[in-house]
Amino acid sequence: AQSVTQLGSHVSVSEGALVLLRCNYSSSVPPYLFWYVQYPNQGLQLLLKYTSAATLVKGINGFEAEFKKSETSFHLTKPSAHMSDAAEYFCAVSLNTGFQKLVFGTGTRLLVSP
């Protein structure tokens, strides 16, 4: 069965610093991988997805993630954090071509200080 591990329930960065949120997956077949963001009192919003095309995926709000099969990782990065990036981030994996049966990680809360 597929699973996702997000290292670090909380990550703190200063405004302007690099953001790195870690995600490792376990899957017996090539996975589809997703990053979602959740702002307070809002639903999950898709940041980006990997569906076996380019290994470096660019998403919204300046985020990107790189699929590394050898490391079974799909870490999320952003070169320069902004205060508005403070939110909860979820990594998810799916074996399907679509958005069915997503398996989520436990989430990482990103804190951005001035």
Added chain:
Amino acid sequence: GAVVSQHPSRVICKSGTSVKIECRSLDFQATTMFWYRQFPKQSLMLMATSNEGSKATYEQGVEKDKFLINHASLTLSTLTVTSAHPEDSSFYICSARGVRGAQAEAFFGQGTRLTVV
């Protein structure tokens, strides 16, 4: 992106009562809706998948008689937690997918925090 509205955002109920949570797609027709549950500090876990006009498909370990799902229209799905108990206290979140096929993105509601006392 498309908007999915979930109501209520928070609900407190007494043990033994039933609670209904609504999930509406506001600007698109949702052929498929998904219901997730999240315990504190744990992942979102898929509970069931429902297609409009059909019975929901429940994941292993989810009691279908306890978590009643209705998807009677292309814009509304409801989850009813029957005879709720304190262990049912959790965060419930729905997502909806439109008619454009399996590759179509699923959009999430803002979730419902259920507390059973």
